[in-house]
Amino acid sequence: MSKLYPDAASALEGVLENDMLIAAGGFGLCGIPERLLDAIRDSGVTGLTFASNNAGIDNEGIGKLLRTRQVRKMISSYVGENKEFERQFLSGELEVEFCPQGTLAERMRAGGAGIPGFYTKTGVGTQVAEGKEHKEFPDPDGVMSTYILERGIFADLSIVKAWKADETGNLVFRKTARNFNQPAATCGRVCVAEVEEIVPAGALDPDQIHLPGVFVNRLVLGAPYDKKIEFRTVRERETA
Secondary structure, three states: OOOEEOOHHHHOOOOOOOOOEEEEOOEOOEOOOHHHHHHHHHHOOOOEEEEOOOOOEOOEOOHHHHHOOOEEEEEEOOOOOOHHHHHHHHOOOOEEEEOOHHHHHHHHHHHHOOOOEEEEOOOOOOHHHOOOOEEEEEOOOOOEEEEEEEEOOOEEEEEEEEEEEEOOOOEEOOHHHHOOHHHHHHOEEEEEEEEEEEEOOOOOOHHHOOEOHHHOOEEEEOOOOOOOOOOOOOOOOOOO
């Protein structure tokens, strides 16, 4: 069965519904599945929960879905650079679950591995630990320390962006764009990937594949892309 779809809307057909949990790859504007996010916005689904490192910036990335009030909750580690996010959070329109960055990545990885929970020292003694199970474990040096229980993320849908894919769904991420895409891809019941280039099966060096195609259900070619930059800071050119 072919995994290739002609566009993002068709790749998401029959998958989207209101009130679902979506794991999204990307870091800021780097490696975000922007074609799929646009298609989700255009579909009109609402009440969405996103597990993502952040919500992009105003009107870019998940920020587009914040503008249209389609996001009910964010599970994120960083929420700066987005004024609409800030406004909705402070006004009580948006629910936010803050999660340390490494913990969020591990929660996605754990969900992809079928692990329902794990203990970590990160967040102990902070608001992150409130309401979570605490347990004592010996450190490598034998000293007992407190750990908190974090739950694996099992998403209804994963959306990711890769640099290259072959026709069977094997993915290669490019540099920083690897970020959260790899763990996010594994933790969804259905994974849809958009890529910059699709090559024939067997064209990719097996040692260079970052995510095996077994994790990818649907694939769409998203190119060409306009490489966006969150903030551009330049100095004035000196006169000769």
